Amino acid sequence: MTKDSKKKAGAAQDYGCPYASRRDLLFGLAGAGGAFALRSGGAFAKDAPVSEPQKKTERADETSGRQVADAPSGSGNTRDRVPFYGEHQAGVITPRPATGIVASFDVVARDPEDLEQMFRKLTDRIAFLTQGGKVPQLDPKLPPADSGVLGPVIEPDNLTITVGLGNSLFENRPWLKPHKPKQLVRMPEFPNDALDADRSHGDLSLQFSANLLDTNIHALRDIVKNLPEFLVMRWMQEGDVPVIPPKPDGKTESARNFLGFHDGSANPDSNDAELMEEVIWVDEKDDEPEWAYGGTYQAVRIIRNFVERWDRTPLREQERIIGRKKNNGAPLDGGDRESEVPDYAADPDGKLTPLDAHIRLANPRTEKTRENLMLRRPFNYSNGVTKSGQLDQGLLFIAYQADLDKGFVTVQRRLDGEPLEEYIKPVGGGFFYVLPGVPEPGDYLGRSLIEAASKTSDDKPT
Ligand SMILES: C=CC1=C(C)c2cc3[nH]c(cc4nc(cc5[nH]c(cc1n2)c(C)c5CCC(=O)O)C(CCC(=O)O)=C4C)c(C)c3C=C
Numbered sequence: 001m002t003k004d005s006k007k008k009a010g011a012a013q014d015y016g017c018p019y020a021s022r023r024d025l026l027f028g029l030a031g032a033g034g035a036f037a038l039r040s041g042g043a044f045a046k047d048a049p050v051s052e053p054q055k056k057t058e059r060a061d062e063t064s065g066r067q068v069a070d071a072p073s074g075s076g077n078t079r080d081r082v083p084f085y086g087e088h089q090a091g092v093i094t095p096r097p098a099t100g101i102v103a104s105f106d107v108v109a110r111d112p113e114d115l116e117q118m119f120r121k122l123t124d125r126i127a128f129l130t131q132g133g134k135v136p137q138l139d140p141k142l143p144p145a146d147s148g149v150l151g152p153v154i155e156p157d158n159l160t161i162t163v164g165l166g167n168s169l170f171e172n173r174p175w176l177k178p179h180k181p182k183q184l185v186r187m188p189e190f191p192n193d194a195l196d197a198d199r200s201h202g203d204l205s206l207q208f209s210a211n212l213l214d215t216n217i218h219a220l221r222d223i224v225k226n227l228p229e230f231l232v233m234r235w236m237q238e239g240d241v242p243v244i245p246p247k248p249d250g251k252t253e254s255a256r257n258f259l260g261f262h263d264g265s266a267n268p269d270s271n272d273a274e275l276m277e278e279v280i281w282v283d284e285k286d287d288e289p290e291w292a293y294g295g296t297y298q299a300v301r302i303i304r305n306f307v308e309r310w311d312r313t314p315l316r317e318q319e320r321i322i323g324r325k326k327n328n329g330a331p332l333d334g335g336d337r338e339s340e341v342p343d344y345a346a347d348p349d350g351k352l353t354p355l356d357a358h359i360r361l362a363n364p365r366t367e368k369t370r371e372n373l374m375l376r377r378p379f380n381y382s383n384g385v386t387k388s389g390q391l392d393q394g395l396l397f398i399a400y401q402a403d404l405d406k407g408f409v410t411v412q413r414r415l416d417g418e419p420l421e422e423y424i425k426p427v428g429g430g431f432f433y434v435l436p437g438v439p440e441p442g443d444y445l446g447r448s449l450i451e452a453a454s455k456t457s458d459d460k461p462t
């Protein structure tokens with residue numbers, strides 16, 4: 001689609017209703033196929049045997065590091081456990097299980113002591129919920145210790161809970177502001193955005209991911225129940241990704257998004273520790289406060305997909321908008337596997353892969369654009385039906401990078417005005433700084449920040 005025809009199509013479209021009228025919508029739907037793929041949530045047997053993690057399909061590309069088809073992983077066994085203690089928080093480069101939630105909160109903490117108490121409580125709850133154990137039995141005259149959603153024994157179920165801090169947490173507290181990570185800002189409104197205030201920003205983000213959606217819900221309710229004096233919820237978004245078993249040859253493929261395309265074909269390889277140090281984890285190489293080493297920037301975007309419109313778009317056009325084949329995820333310039341690497345240098349005029357195709361803009365694969373890499377860990381979401389009778393579906397886009405400006409912000413700026421925008425509308429999300437991990441029991445999330453902040457408040461004359 002040309003920019004002109006895109007503008008014309010866009011003229012009749014306000015973001016809530018990409019159809020001129022409800023009647024247009026009904027006609028559109030009548031012509032569209034109605035097949036929906038089965039989703040994964042809830043499909044696991046409680047006592048299924050623990051299986052080997054899926055092997056990933058690798059590809060090598062010097063301009064983009066080692067990349068892999070990023071299949072959701074895990075056996076689906078509720079006893080699967082991701083370690084909590086370590087240099088980095090879990091849930092960033094650990095394999096993405098089938099379901100996720102991002103929840104955003106405002107924080108009630110007036111001084112470093114309050115904030116420390118909140119971090120300590122959060123650490124206790126996350127350590128317990130992610131590692132599992134028995135729920136304490138209390139006197140029945142009291143409210144029960146646990147919601148009971150998972151029964152009397154909490155199985156870890158691959159759960160990770162990843163804590164990030166938003167710009168407003170620092171900006172609204174003079175004693176914390178000097179310690180703000182250098183690139184942490186309130187997420188700006190990009191040209192195609194229509195951010196809903198009720199689904200955007202926040203002081204603190206929690207990313208839950210687990211095999212089962214109920215495990216995330218249980219964990220969220222536990223934290224809401226146990227930290228009422230510190231956390232007030234602003235918004236949350238659930239999502240999931242299908243778990244696709246490996247093929248007979250052992251190869252895996254990435255999950256599909258709600259536009260029907262493989263999503264995750266060209267993600268940096270999260271098993272490549274050197275690449276993760278370069279692309280994801282903040283350390284001495286970055287111009288950031290020392291307390292933040294071991295953390296990373298999280299960009300969350302709730303991106304609605306206009307699926308009715310998309311499903312009435314010719315296949316060839318869909319593929320040229322994305323830059324990959326729909327059936328197998330291969331690049332448009334050849335091959336039949338999503339692991340093939342596109343050769344843009346051999347196609348300078350965009351005859352095979354249009355110059356404004358999503359993947360070509362997102363990653364032009366030059367020496368220079370290697371610095372714009374990020375790790376995407378998205379989920380699909382389905383929120384029912386809008387008031388105007390459309391399916392409210394989309395992508396809960398989550399990306400991690402050590403340099404937010406060079407990563408998400410630069411890539412999003414390159415994508416601004418892309419043909420895909422006719423079919424998508426970012427409606428919420430936020431930028432957060434993911435805290436370093438908790439190295440060992442007894443320590444707590446955010447300790448390095450609290451120590452830095454306490455030092456400056458002690459230094460102040462009274
Ligand atoms: C700013 C970053 C990005 C946003 C926002 C984004 C939204 C978005 N993407 C798809 C679908 C696909 N994206 C694909 C690849 C891809 N996307 C980004 C970045 C953003 N996408 C990157 C960096 C890449 C990798 C490019 C590369 O290295 O070749 C693909 C192809 C498969 C894949 O590689 O994952 C699809 C499909 C949608 C639908 C969407 C918003 C709703």
Ligand SMILES: [Fe+2]
Nearest residue numbers: 263358359362
């Ligand atoms: Fe993308």
